[in-house]
Amino acid sequence: MDTKEFVLILDFGGQYNQLIARRVREENVYCEVHPYTTPFEKIKEMSPSAVIFTGGPNSVYDEGSPKCDVRIFEMGVPVLGICYGAQLMAYMLGGKVENAANREYGKIEIDYKDSPFYKDVTKHNICWMSHNDYISKLPEGFTVTGTTNNCPSASFENAGKALYGIQFHLEVNHTNEGSKMIHNFLYEICKFKGNWNMANFVESQINYLKEKIGDRKALCALSGGVDSSVCAVLMHKAIGKNLTCIFVDHGLLRKGEAESVEKMFTEQYDINFVKVDVKDQFLSKLKGVTEPEKKRKIIGEEFIRVFEKEAKKIGTVDYLVQGTIYPDVIESGLGDAAVIKSHHNVGGLPDHVDFKEIIEPLRLLFKDEVRRAGIELGMPEDMVWRQPFPGPGLGIRVIGEVTEDKLDILRDADAIFREEIKNAALDRSINQYFAVITDMKSVGVMGDMRTYEYTIALRAVTTTDFMTADWAKIPYEVLDKVANRIINEVAHVNRICYDITSKPPATIEWE
Ligand code: XMP
Numbered sequence: 001m002d003t004k005e006f007v008l009i010l011d012f013g014g015q016y017n018q019l020i021a022r023r024v025r026e027e028n029v030y031c032e033v034h035p036y037t038t039p040f041e042k043i044k045e046m047s048p049s050a051v052i053f054t055g056g057p058n059s060v061y062d063e064g065s066p067k068c069d070v071r072i073f074e075m076g077v078p079v080l081g082i083c084y085g086a087q088l089m090a091y092m093l094g095g096k097v098e099n100a101a102n103r104e105y106g107k108i109e110i111d112y113k114d115s116p117f118y119k120d121v122t123k124h125n126i127c128w129m130s131h132n133d134y135i136s137k138l139p140e141g142f143t144v145t146g147t148t149n150n151c152p153s154a155s156f157e158n159a160g161k162a163l164y165g166i167q168f169h170l171e172v173n174h175t176n177e178g179s180k181m182i183h184n185f186l187y188e189i190c191k192f193k194g195n196w197n198m199a200n201f202v203e204s205q206i207n208y209l210k211e212k213i214g215d216r217k218a219l220c221a222l223s224g225g226v227d228s229s230v231c232a233v234l235m236h237k238a239i240g241k242n243l244t245c246i247f248v249d250h251g252l253l254r255k256g257e258a259e260s261v262e263k264m265f266t267e268q269y270d271i272n273f274v275k276v277d278v279k280d281q282f283l284s285k286l287k288g289v290t291e292p293e294k295k296r297k298i299i300g301e302e303f304i305r306v307f308e309k310e311a312k313k314i315g316t317v318d319y320l321v322q323g324t325i326y327p328d329v330i331e332s333g334l335g336d337a338a339v340i341k342s343h344h345n346v347g348g349l350p351d352h353v354d355f356k357e358i359i360e361p362l363r364l365l366f367k368d369e370v371r372r373a374g375i376e377l378g379m380p381e382d383m384v385w386r387q388p389f390p391g392p393g394l395g396i397r398v399i400g401e402v403t404e405d406k407l408d409i410l411r412d413a414d415a416i417f418r419e420e421i422k423n424a425a426l427d428r429s430i431n432q433y434f435a436v437i438t439d440m441k442s443v444g445v446m447g448d449m450r451t452y453e454y455t456i457a458l459r460a461v462t463t464t465d466f467m468t469a470d471w472a473k474i475p476y477e478v479l480d481k482v483a484n485r486i487i488n489e490v491a492h493v494n495r496i497c498y499d500i501t502s503k504p505p506a507t508i509e510w511e
Contacts, residue, residue, distance in 0.1 A: 005192045007031035008048035010038070012056030012066045012084050018327065018467055019171040020054055020082065022366060023182045028194035032364065040069035050078045050190045053085025055169065059099070059133050060084070060091040067092065078162035078190050083131060086165030090156070093139035093163075102150045104129035107174055110154055115145045116188040117157065117164055120180060127154070127168035127175045134167070162189060198372040202234065205361055209238035218319040218359065219311050220245045221303065222273075224253070224261035225389040227323035227362060230374040234361055235321050236271050237377065243321070244272040246310050248303060251279030251407065252393030255415040264383065274314075278306055286395065286402045290439075292511035295402065299392040311355065320355040325362050325370055327466055367466060387432045388466065396511040400439030405492075406454070410437040412490040413456045420482045421460070421474075430472045433460035435486075436499075436510045444494030453494040456486060460499075461508055469503040 007024050011017050011033050024031040031052075034043075043051075051072060058065040066084075070092055073079060081089035087097045108129045112118040127148075135153040138144065146155030146166070155166045164185065170178035186192045220232045222245040235243045245265060249258045258275070265273045285298050311317040362370055367388065374384035390396060397414075398406045414435035421433050436457040444451040458479070463469035483496040499506070 004049060005029055005190075005195055006046070006048050007050045007052060007186075007190075008043065008046055009033045009052045009054060010036045010068060010072075010085070012036050012054050012088070013058070014055030014082075014084065016169055016171050017054045018366075018465065020052060021326075022465060023171050023179060024052070024186065025196060025366070025369070026179070027183055027186050028196045029186050029192055030196040036066045036068055040071055043069070043072065044075070048075075048077060049192070050080070050186070051075075053079070053081040053088060055083030055085060055130070058084060060087050060097050061133075073161070073163060078164070078185070080185055081163075081165040082171070083167060083169060086156075086167055087131075087133055087135055089163060089165045090135045090139055090142070090153070093142075095135055095139040095142070096137035097133050098136045100132060100134040100150060103132045104148065104150050106130075108148050108151075108168070110146055110148045110168065112155065113145045115157060115159070117145065117155075117181060117184050119184045119188055121177045121184075125176050127170075127178075128172045129154075129168050131167060135165075164189070198369065198376045201365075201369075202373050202376045205234060206238045209235065209359070209361060213239050213242065213319060213359075215242065216318040217242050217244070217314070217316060218321050219243075219307060219314070219317050219355070220321040221307060221323070222247045222261070222265070223323070223389065223391060223393075224257055225323070226367075226374065226384060226386050227325050227370055227388075229264075229323075229383055229386075230370050230377065230379065231321060231323035231362055232265070232271065233269065233377050233379055234373070235359075236269060241272060244274060244314055244317075246307060247273065247275045248306050249275060249277050249279060250282040250299065250302070250306075250393065250395075251404075252282065252299070252395045252402070254389070254394065254418075255411040268380070274310060276306055276310060278302070281306075282395075283402065283404060288401060290400045292396060295395050295511065296392050299395050303391070308355075318356040319359045320357075321359045321361065323362055324360040326364055326366050329363060368464070385428065387427075387434075390509055396509050397434060397436045399436065399510055406437050409454060409490055409492050410435060410456075413437070413486045413493060416485045416489060417458055417482050420478060420485065424475070424478045426472075426474065426478070429462070430460050430474070431463050431466070431469070432508060433458075433472065435459070438497075442495050446494065451494045453492045455495040455497060456490075456493050457497045457499050457510070458482065459508070459510070461503065463503070463508075466508065467503075469508055471500045471502055474498070 009031055017033055021031050021033050091097045107126050110125055110127045112123050134151050138153055138156050141158045142156045144153050144156050148154045151167055157164045170181045220235055222228050222232050232245050265271050289295055371384050395402050417435050421427050438455045440455050441452050460472035461469035462472050
């Protein structure tokens, strides 16, 4: 990969940081998000061709608020500060930031002035604001390029030094023409050519892995989901038979999944494929455990143990390959953002790991980029377009204690839901859909008899990045059919609910 065009996004703890990264990559420019605490020496080593400061919840004048090394402004590369990042830039370069008498939140009218940053952007416009502080005085050498009623320096620049600041969030859709601004920053100001695409990512990644791993052996944790499947095929292209894929049937898979994964990898690819049946082991470890984070940790750790054991059988294995993707990395707490869930494929490794190193070839890709990588690798569409399935599997869709009985009920209900979504041709427009078995029983009546059985919840969301999501507006007829079929075909269920919460405030998975 040509790494010359590389945008470093310094994370000051804002909620939209991943969106900024996505916007940059959508413009075919490679970028990475790193915490603001990254030492300047390391930043210099990374040799970014531009830097973006994200927003963040703090006030720059508070003691202990996140700061950066002032030498970043002298690196001779364009710097764009967004919201807190803009205030920080102004503050560190000698400007003044104060608490605003009128905070701005939401869609705000703004007037832009002429600047390459606003090329082809409508001058009287709407932007998305979320701030309490404002820049009351700009540093020397800066000019105002945008104003709102309450914000005299809503945007500013020092064109000579290629330093740009905007108080608003250009990365969210509510800012009109925000993507034009990102485009302008990258192409008018940074003068990039835009050389980041999947074909060269895949090619360079294969070459890199070939060189790094050489004749050594690697084990790939294959779950059958999109990420680990793409990962396995990528690794297979790089090191062929030196890769062994281990597919753990932990008993937390969907109906028919273990069989279809095995079929796909053994029939379509000539991959060393080992299936390990450890259903009982997982179930006994999960016995009596109800706390979601504890369940996640147990499943994650058992996974690693199984690999250690299999690795020993195979002989010397140097690398463990995992299909971790970028949102997992960021959601598991890269910077200051709160940890919501510990994703089982990130961190949480037991102390005694027998591998030399963990390799995560997709660590820097967003979900849609992983799918595009799969297509680039020539993988079948139906495999690449599978909906995401979490590492801890049905373990986090059985609420409360995980038992064989609840798993069986869930598997049958989930299969019906998936089948009907496909029948209704909604499987591409709904990004994730599944059933959850709640830990609740309620009273019903069936054939004149009182029943006291489980409640199944249906969850379906539309989303582009899985960081935020809307509940899917599934037609009533489809929901009706699913509910009827589940009640009729699955024993021990007498009530079906449809989850109509978005993310936030809910998350996609229930645990
Ligand atoms: P949440 O529930 O956090 O889910 O809104 C966001 C997306 O991540 C998936 N997910 C996981 N994927 N390991 C994974 O590989 C995990 O531990 C995990 N937990 C959640 C979830 O299915 C959704 O697509």
